[in-house]
Structure formats: C-alpha cells, structure tokens
Amino acid sequence: MTGRLPSLVERRKYLRAAVAMATASRRAILRRMARGYGRRLKADATLVTDADLEAERVLRREIGRRFPEHGIFGEEFPAILPNADFQWILDPIDGTLSFTHGIPFFGTIIALHYRDRPIVGVIDHPALGVCYSAGLGLGAWCDGRRLRIRDARAADLPREIVSASDRPRFVLCRSARAFDALVRAHANVRGYTDCLAHTMAAEGKIGAAVDYGVRLWDIAATQLLIEEAGGRYECVYRGRHRGLPLYGIICGKPRVVRWLLRVFGSGGRKR
C-alpha cells in the first residue's frame, strides 16, 4: 500500500502550489474581514462563516484547476475523489471562534497526503501575515526562514511552555485525566488553541502543543511541519465522535514530548 513516493522534484512542485493556494485563500479571508461576513451555527454547534466557505471554495477551485485527478477532503464541503492516491486536506479557517472575535490566531490549513502519508503541509495565518510550510525532505519554513527546533535541556523543562486545548476536548477523547495531570504537573500550561499552538511548536517558541479532540483537517499539516523542523510528533489518541475519527496529538521539542508522554502515561488514558 505504501507505493513509491512522489520524487523530490514533484514534492517541491506540490509545496510551491500549496503556498500559492494559501496566498489566494489569505486574500479571500482578509477581504471578508474588511467587508464583513455572515455566520451561523453548524449541526455540531460549531461556528461557520461566509469567510470559511469562501476560502475553501477558493482552495477547491485552485486544486481542481491544478490537479484535477487529486482528491479533496475539506471541513466545509463534501469529499471529492475519496479513493485517489493524492488527497488535499483543508481547513479554511482553523479557529473560527478566534476569527469571529477578532483574535488574529486562526489559520488556514492545507495538506497534501499521498496514500495517507503527508508530503506537504501549510499553515497560513492571514491576520498575522505569516505562512508556515513544509515538504517531506524539503524542510520546514516560515515564509523564507528555515525552522530548526533546538531541543530543550533537562534543566529548562520547568520553564518550557506547553499549550493545551480546552478540557472538554480531552473529555471527548476520554482523556480528562491527562488534562488534569498536566495542569497539576506543570506551571506553564497555556491555551493558545487553534493552529497557532502548532506553528509556535514548529518555531520552538513553546516546548510542545497538546491538542485533543481534533479532526484530521486540524492536524493534517502539523506532523510534517514539526518533523521537518526537527521536532517530535505523536498521535496519542484515535477514536470516533459523531461517526468521524477524532485524534489527540502531542508535538514539539523531543525532550518535552517525551516528558509529556510520561505524564500522560500515569495520568492519562492508557494507549
């Protein structure tokens, strides 16, 4: 099932295309921010806005034009060609709640997986004006700057910042004990939420991001960004919720991830 991976040259082409698509969706989102947008609650009680829909439409149009034989799996519209080898996984606005509250920490997630293996990952922050990207074997980047995570020293562990998602998301993954163990064990737990925590981990600005109760599109770009930057990525929970897969991940500096796995091993749900 693994098959031959696309060559480095092909991967570079896909990476460039993904970054160009992020530029297009960013433009659509910033335009909506300036002009205003409608919003409504979806069936699962999460928010969606016209900006989410328009950005995903822009991305789907770009993919259809460039790679008509590729599949698309996005948050807001039905899947296209779900059996294709190449799958584009899209979250047009990760952090819609931040977006609607004027908090600039939301992002657009664009990933290309080949037979379930991530080969391109992009997280764009339109309101911050920065784009993170990675390609398998091509490194991780913030715009033109290469990202290289420096591992934490043991002595610095107490001052490493760990970002965790909301407790109810851990509850969804029957992992509330992991959350409770973390906030008791560590003095610097923050909740940046959204993909900002993932890009901060890829920068090495935080020691690790712990994100539970997330969908495939929330994490589709993260593994590559972290690993290509020299970090460690672990999927520690796989379950289902409302009929769809649900995940829990830990990613960041290898030593911090290792330490969190120990904390969760004793306080979290057995994996």
Next chain:
Amino acid sequence: MTGRLPSLVERRKYLRAAVAMATASRRAILRRMARGYGRRLKADATLVTDADLEAERVLRREIGRRFPEHGIFGEEFPAILPNADFQWILDPIDGTLSFTHGIPFFGTIIALHYRDRPIVGVIDHPALGVCYSAGLGLGAWCDGRRLRIRDARAADLPREIVSASDRPRFVLCRSARAFDALVRAHANVRGYTDCLAHTMAAEGKIGAAVDYGVRLWDIAATQLLIEEAGGRYECVYRGRHRGLPLYGIICGKPRVVRWLLRVFGSGGRKR
C-alpha cells in the same frame, strides 16, 4: 483619606506622560531584542533579563525627570518615596517567559495611582506594536482608537472566550477549586496569560480574563483600562505570598464576569 482627585486637565497630562514613557521603554526593549540580552533566575525562581532591568531604568529616569515628587513601585528595583500621594507602579516586562521564548505577547505595564486610586493605566505591547492606555474619566484607548466593550448576550455565553492563568497560580491563592470549576463549566477557556489577556478583555475580544496569583504591578493598569472601556473589574482574592500581597482578579464583559462570579462562588474559595 480619599482627598481631592487631580483635575481632568492634570489627569490628561499624566496620561500623555505615561504613553510617552511607554514609547521610551518600548524602544529600549526592541533594541535589546535585536541585540541580545543576558538572563538569570531571581530568588523567587522567576526570570529576569537585561531587558527588564533596562526598561525599568528608562521608566524610572523618565518619572524622576518629569515628576520628582512622585513615588515609584516597580518589579525590579526598590521603591522610591513610598509615602507620596502619587505612586507610579511599573512592570517593565510582564511575561518575561514569553519574552525569552520569542512570543510577542508580553507587555510593559505603567500605572499612576493617587492615594491608591488608579488614575492612569498603560499596557504597551512592544513586539506587537500596540499601546493600550486609559485615564480616569478619559476613556480607554488602543493607540488612537477608543475602546468600547459591548456586553455579551446571554445566548452567546457558551461561545465567549475566557482566558485563565495557570492552575499553580490559583493554587497559590488557595483557589484551585475555582480553576477546576471553570475548566469543567466552560468549553472555551484559554490561557493567553500575561497582560495580553487583559488587553484582549479591554478590546472585548475575549469575554473575560481570570488572573490569579498576580502582584500589584501585574494588574495596576488593568482596572482602569477595563472600566473606562465599559467593562467590569473585580478583585476576588487578596492574600499574601512570600511576604507580599497577592491578588486574584476577574475582568471583562459585565455579563461574563457576573457569570464567572457565580461559577467561582460555587466552585471557588469563598470570598
């Protein structure tokens, strides 16, 4: 003890001076960020850097030059004229941990209290390039833009974002049950920490900031910023730690603060 407050004209003069001082300390901090700085652990195991020290020196020099008869109470150096009616309260870098990790959410806090009553409050975010300021009766501002908090509607309470400090800081205030009640009662608890949570509350971007285990300089500008923007500010905990007063506050949209007071009333420490 209350005495006559400085006139509106005088308050405006102090506000303008505080904003000018923030410009000077911002310049010093950005210079240090560009050139590098030393850091060390203080006796209380928190970090201090050359940038903290230099920014506070800049502020003290400015205050000494402009208002030599005023007192100064700052985080990094001994108090000056502690019995003066006017007291400048300074935290040169609130969020030193963020600062040293390259996270731009730290800020400089400058407040002027007259006989314990706040009359000027400034929170400057050097790395974000924005300055928040308020004067008693003069409104709250982000640079030239007036801040006006729109209260939350009851139906929107579940989607209001609440920022809370780390659990260990609640523990310091014997209020761990308040933290635990909050993260169980609400789906959108985030930990932005540092004064960024306070300025986001003054913007109305988050519903409320809940900050426990903080010192006077951490909150010296916040009450005025929030109240002048039309929000509600409550000091819900006063205690002592290592011989110095320690506080817990809740501030933000009136309806969210009211709701949190109820959550904490049942789950938190009795006040």
